[in-house]
Amino acid sequence: MIDVGNINQAGSDNKNRPSLVGLKKGNQKPVSWEKVFGFLLISPLLLILILTIGFPVISAVFSGFQDQRIIGSPSAFVGFDTYLKVIEDSSFWDALGRSGLWVAVNLVVQTVLAFSVAFSLQQNGRWSKSARTWVVLPWVIPTVAVAIIWQWLLNSNYGVLHYLFGEIGVDLGSPFGDPATALFSVIIVNSWHWFPLGAVVIYGALSTVPTEVIEAAKVDGATPGRIFWSITFPILQPVLFALGLVGSLWSFNVLDSIYLITEGGPLEASTTAPVYVYDLAFSEFRSSQAAAASVLTVLVLSVAALLFVRFGRPKEDA
């Protein structure tokens, strides 16, 4: 930062300094043309962001103070009544709980799958080389197709998986139709759909681990486990942190997979927070309640994200 004293004393050195368009009174901080120009250049984008993010958020908060049923229908201001109605609805908290479970199990399953695949891809065999291409297939398949594929694979009448498990004496029952298994079954489908993203990112990060350090550790007699925890994992930590944060927020908001496979059922067994909000808005036509629920969900999600950042961020010396 350039201070006023330097400007006054600079003399001929000022030729090499940025041109100044003015000085702020009070704090005496100068504003450069480049800075103004920079702000002007990004101002259309900022304006669009404010309109596309700020307006819906404010609109949702405001809608939560009303009692609107169908979107666009007349409504009245009811203070905090709508928010209280959502807070008092046990289904809302149940849905939030399921969302927590959904995020946690998805994170674990996808991380295990992604690491396993990433390590496999690091090998130099023919299988590994070809796998680098086709392992991303689940990721590129549209969610609608994924939902249909898994519904048919697990159908009790003609599902291939159902048949194969039956042949070895395992009755899969009704994975999507049984309240005890519906949520976990959809988690498996969702994890299968998204794990290649994590695998590709981790595979990329693994390639940044210096081989000479690994070799040195091997020479010193370090076991593969010790090498992973003491060398590989610390180097991967920043990437894993970012992946975990973004992936968790992403995962939390998944609606399509769940809705396409179970519609949140049977009963509410797989109704997560996004499904709850969607049902409120478009099945029960309670748009203000849906807005209030989404605002409350965002608050809970923000707290969770802050905690993740606070306690999950890798240490600087890691």
Added chain:
Amino acid sequence: MRTKTFKLAALVTSAALLLGGCAAPAADPAATDPATDSAAKGEIVIWHMEGVPNRVAAFDALAAEYNATNPDFTVRFETQQWDEIYPKIAGTAQAGNQPDILFAIPDFATYVRSLGLGQPVTDVVEGIDASQGLLDASKVAYQDGGEYWAVPLYGMVQLLWYNKVMFETAGLEAPKTYSELLATAKALTKDGVSGIALPAGKNLATDQVLYSLMITGGAANFFDESEGIALDSPETVKAFSLYNDLLEYSPKDSANYAWGEPQAALNSGAAAMAIEKGQYLTPWAAESGLDPSQLGCAPIPVADNGGQSGSIYYSNGAMVLAEDDDRRAGAGAFLTWLMQPDNYGDFLNAEPGLFLPVTTGGADLEQWRQNEVLSQYPECVDLLLKQSETGALFGFVDGQYVEKIGLISGQNIFAQAIQQMYVNGMPPAEASIWAQEQMKAAIE
């Protein structure tokens, strides 16, 4: 001097970018707004929810045929999904860029009207009625306040479909009553085959099958005169109870079934019976590997005491959402053209068996009766037409027009009641009261 020029250029560039950023959104809606877009081209945009490829192709072919007649407004069909249409049409209502014509069913039409959309089409309906004769059942569900709010296009009705080979092997006849249906389902459930395949997912498919059984059980009308809900009648409980009992003989993953799974189960030989609409005709022979004569069809079984013949009946219609007089006239002209005998048969053939005629002469249209699919199942086609005569739809029974029915049907409360019994083990009497309370809450 150069610095000044640079500053000026920078300022102008920034201002242009800023103004461009502000101006772009204002220009965009015109580019994506179907109404504005079609106005410029003299085109009527029609939204329908019949996304099956053969239906889309048939509709597009009809549009091309109509456009070749050089009408004032050409037409273009756009396919939407039932799952998405509720929020989507609400969005268009807010933005004012609704399509000119929207395909609808009666309960959905009440929802669309509650959004402030929809124009009376009484003149079009009366014109078609005078020339082609419209079935009363198809019209009444769209009549409110002395006006018609949609032009009836085609009907849909359910039957009991069954695999004749399985029935003959077991020495069974098509069931006619509740108790016969249950006994037949039980008798046919063996060797990995389910006696019947029923949907029990939280969806409209489940709602529809249950309501068919409610009709034949004498519980078609569950609204009292003041539109209060009374679902706890003995007739309703009997229908709930039957459905729950039948699910014992349905595949174990029925709680996740909608329309496709029961049909696939019947066609693959995994189930002996299913209750559904006429879309079962087209794929039967190819998917089952059996002769068309081996697909059995029968009226929905009726309650042992006090039952009556019937089925859920959907009169599918076209709402005119265009607000401009010229566009409304253009929409009316197309719908009138569509219902003319020369074109109507082709329209019904978009899905043979599922789309049933709503005109008095429609049943005898040669191009429809001679359709390559329908001509193989003449008895079932006649039965579908016969069932149409006694069909009903909740909220529109005996001339009713329950404005808030859309709030109830959108939540699939019947289906949720089925799940309460099937998944949670709730007794039928409690499930009917639970559904009643849910419906009351829905229209509060």
